[in-house]
Amino acid sequence: MSTKCVNPNYHPLDSPTSVSPGEEINIDFWKKPIEESLTVEQLLGENNVVPIPIKDHMIEAPKEKGVYVYWMTATWNKGDGNYAFSVIVE
Numbered sequence: 001m002s003t004k005c006v007n008p009n010y011h012p013l014d015s016p017t018s019v020s021p022g023e024e025i026n027i028d029f030w031k032k033p034i035e036e037s038l039t040v041e042q043l044l045g046e047n048n049v050v051p052i053p054i055k056d057h058m059i060e061a062p063k064e065k066g067v068y069v070y071w072m073t074a075t076w077n078k079g080d081g082n083y084a085f086s087v088i089v090e
Contacts, residue, residue, distance in 0.1 A: 016068075016086035019061040025087065027057045033074035043069040043084075065089050 019025065027038065040059055041049040049071065052059050062068055072083045 016088040018090055019087045021061065021063045021065070021089050023061045024058045025061055027054070027059065027072065029074065031076060033076055037073075037075035037080075039073050041071045043071055061087055062089050 027040070038054060038057070040052040040054055042052055043049055052070065059070075067086055067088045069084065069086045072085070074081055074083075
């Protein structure tokens with residue numbers, strides 16, 4: 001197994017994805033993670049996170065306008081991954 005950082009200069013706030021209030025955000029991987037290993041947390045500040053419910057590999061965008069940052073983890077048979085992304089609710 002090998003891993004690499006795709007873009008070491010990436011920051012999740014650099015290019016948030018535009019979503020509508022309450023829109024469903026689909027979480028899709030090329031290979032499905034081990035059952036119940038997928039977690040998503042909303043980052044609210046340094047050392048302050050809120051777990052986000054996942055249903056059918058989807059999360060719901062916030063209803064309030066603004067920029068939101070998420071931290072996602074998943075595990076596969078040959079390793080795990082951590083991912084950050086952001087959305088802007090407009």
